[in-house]
Amino acid sequence: MLFKMARRFLVETDKRCLWKLAWNMGWKGMLSVEKHKRRLRRGEVFPPFLYVSIINSCNLRCQGCWVDVAAKQQTIDPPAFHKLVREARQMGNVFFGIVGGEPFMHPHLLDMLAEHPDCYFQIFTNGQFITEERAERMRQLGNVTPLISVEGTEIVSDERRGRPGVLSKTMQGVENALKKRIFTGVCTSLCQTNFQDLLTEKWVDRLIEMGVMYTWFHIYRPMGPEANPQLCLTPEQQLAARRFVVEMRAKKPIIIVDAYYDGEGQALCPAATGISHHINPWGDIEPCPIVQFTRESIHSSEADTRSLRDKFLQSTFLRDFRSLAQTTTRGCIVLERPELLKALVETHGARDATARQTALNELKAMQVRTSQYNPGNEIPEKNWLYRLAKRYWFNDFGVYRGHDHRQTAAPGLLTQQANAPLSLPLVSSEVEYSSR
Numbered sequence: 001m002l003f004k005m006a007r008r009f010l011v012e013t014d015k016r017c018l019w020k021l022a023w024n025m026g027w028k029g030m031l032s033v034e035k036h037k038r039r040l041r042r043g044e045v046f047p048p049f050l051y052v053s054i055i056n057s058c059n060l061r062c063q064g065c066w067v068d069v070a071a072k073q074q075t076i077d078p079p080a081f082h083k084l085v086r087e088a089r090q091m092g093n094v095f096f097g098i099v100g101g102e103p104f105m106h107p108h109l110l111d112m113l114a115e116h117p118d119c120y121f122q123i124f125t126n127g128q129f130i131t132e133e134r135a136e137r138m139r140q141l142g143n144v145t146p147l148i149s150v151e152g153t154e155i156v157s158d159e160r161r162g163r164p165g166v167l168s169k170t171m172q173g174v175e176n177a178l179k180k181r182i183f184t185g186v187c188t189s190l191c192q193t194n195f196q197d198l199l200t201e202k203w204v205d206r207l208i209e210m211g212v213m214y215t216w217f218h219i220y221r222p223m224g225p226e227a228n229p230q231l232c233l234t235p236e237q238q239l240a241a242r243r244f245v246v247e248m249r250a251k252k253p254i255i256i257v258d259a260y261y262d263g264e265g266q267a268l269c270p271a272a273t274g275i276s277h278h279i280n281p282w283g284d285i286e287p288c289p290i291v292q293f294t295r296e297s298i299h300s301s302e303a304d305t306r307s308l309r310d311k312f313l314q315s316t317f318l319r320d321f322r323s324l325a326q327t328t329t330r331g332c333i334v335l336e337r338p339e340l341l342k343a344l345v346e347t348h349g350a351r352d353a354t355a356r357q358t359a360l361n362e363l364k365a366m367q368v369r370t371s372q373y374n375p376g377n378e379i380p381e382k383n384w385l386y387r388l389a390k391r392y393w394f395n396d397f398g399v400y401r402g403h404d405h406r407q408t409a410a411p412g413l414l415t416q417q418a419n420a421p422l423s424l425p426l427v428s429s430e431v432e433y434s435s436r
Contacts, residue, residue, distance in 0.1 A: 002385065004253035012211050014181040016142035021183050024120040024143050028094040033393045035092035036275065040397055045274035045322065046312045050088055051097040051289060052279045054081065054109065056355065058102040060126055061162030062151075064231060066224030066290055069101055071355035074281040081112050084279065084298050085119060087308035097122045099289065101281070104129035110137050113144055122147055124187075126161070127173025132180070139180040147185040147216065148174050152194035160193060178211040185257070186212050190241055191220035191231035199244055204252055214255035217241055219372065221335065223290045225358060227366075235370045242372075242379050250382040260331075263390035265378035267371075269332060272325035273397050277318065284353040285311065287321045290334055291341070292359045293350040317348045326399045331373025338366040373405065 009018060032048040039046060054076045058069040076084075085096065096119060103109055103123050113121050120143050127148035138144045150170060151160040157167040177184045186207055188198045197203070199217060207215055219238055222229040233241070242261065249256050259270050270276045271288040278286045284294035295317040298308060312318065324344055325333045333341055342363045344350075352359045381387040 001251055001253055001383075005255075008208075008213065008253055012181060013183050013213065014139050014142070017139060017145075017181065017183045020120065020142040021145070024094055024118065028118075029120065030393055032092045032094055033275070037397060040274065040399075044313050045319070046091045046093075046309060047274055047277045048091075048093055049095050049097065049270075049276040050084075050093060050279060051099055051276060052076065052081070052084065053099045053101065053281050053289070054103055054112075055101040055106045056281045057105050058100060058126075059105065059128065059163070060102070060166065063160050063162070064220065064222055064224060064226065064228040066292065067101055068355035074355070075106055076279075076281055076283060078108050078112050078115075080283060080299065082115055084308065085116050089116075089119065091309055094119050095122070096120070097124060097276075099124045102126060102129065104134070110134065110141065110144070114141055117141070117143060119143060121145070122185075125149070125173070126166075127170040127177075128166075130173035130176050132176050135176045135180040135182060138177070138182050145183045145185060146173075146177050147187050147214075148177070150174075150186050150188055150198070152188075152197055156193045156197065160191075174210065174212070181211075183213050184211070185214040185216065185255075187216035187218065187257075189220045190217050190233060190237075192233065193231065195233065195237060195241075199241055201248070201252075204248055204254065204256075208252065208254050212254065214257060216257040217245060218259070221290055221332070221371075222366075222369065223334070223362070225356060225362060227362070229367065229369070232369060235374060238370070238372065239374055239377055239379075246379050246382055249386055260372040261379075262395040263381045263387040265380045266396070267330040267373040267378075268396045268400070269325055269330070272322050272333075273395075273399050274322055275394070275397070277312070280353055282353065284351075285315070285318070286353060287318060287325075291321070292353045293317075293345045294353045295348060295350050317344075317350050320344060320348065322399070327403050329371070329373050329405050330375075330396075330400055332371035334363075335366075335369045335371045336373070338363050338368065375405070 036048040056068050056071060057073045098121050102125060104125055123144060123146045125146055125148055130146060148170060151157050154167045158164050174184065174186065188194060190199060219233060220231050222232055245256050245258055260267055262268055278289045279298055280286060283298040285296040285298065286292060286294050296311045296315050321344060324340060328340060329336050342360065345360060381390065
């Protein structure tokens, strides 16, 4: 399997794209995580991977979208983006996830990325704006990978994305990227309407035949003003998804991404571990894309002239979010304990970072749900390469050590969680971390 994957990389990927992937994302990305681990030992958190929503607008209207895509368009302008990347580079960062809205609706997207050839950018996109011309530009840059969202069959895609003809337009974008031999990925937000169709070996084989180099099956999360909770997977389905990913990683020559488990199959939250945080189109710094509350911004003001480094290292809101998440569950605190998150937001006076200004009420109205944490049902990696990589560069970095979460996050205790006493383990002092 590994030989076949290596052959695919060498034969099916443009050599410039392959070099940038290996050097920028591989080698320098590894070094950025090592710097993160050293900072953690000092009680400092500056995420080595930043996700940046550069625009809120989108041409689609997906079910359960938490982004204000129909609101007045807001973009991060090029000077602010360049300043953000440069300051993050000073901390050792090289990887940036570019999200939206639809990033390709930003008029300066590829020009902005071209200014930073020493970094690597993953663009989360519906693919419909990837023309042959844009694909050629990405090939020339080399340090850009599109991650294109496919949400089901033609009928399901139209329903999930809120527009007709979505699948064919998206697949044309995939084809345009693959024609230029760009390192291309396809992702799916697994939910009730696509679980049976896309979480299959047949679909993975089709991606490989097309020339897709990596895929990502992430779990639908019911957030936003129209959360559509009926689309949520059951705990059994989430466990089946994890099992499927582990099995396919061991037998298929395609990279399969996951962001919520370590090599032993233990659940984790990337925001809780501090490996990633999110910047929204207004420049607000948030714990993650679905936690739309903030106390800091990447933009300077008369009241706050601190550097990006100091804003991250000195943020009591981000620090207390991580502490609360670490001591509450190994899964997603937003889904499992929304009332605790609401109390945290109110304690810090964190600002609603949405255009709609209803995020706190949405949090208050949320029903308690399960997330990736399913204690006693851990599924370790079978592929030694994934296990090795996760052991050193993607795990919990020791932040959950000493906390027993079995009672607070087990799938069968949802009613108990909702009625549990409210307590906030807020931390205002530095936390001592140790990495594996």
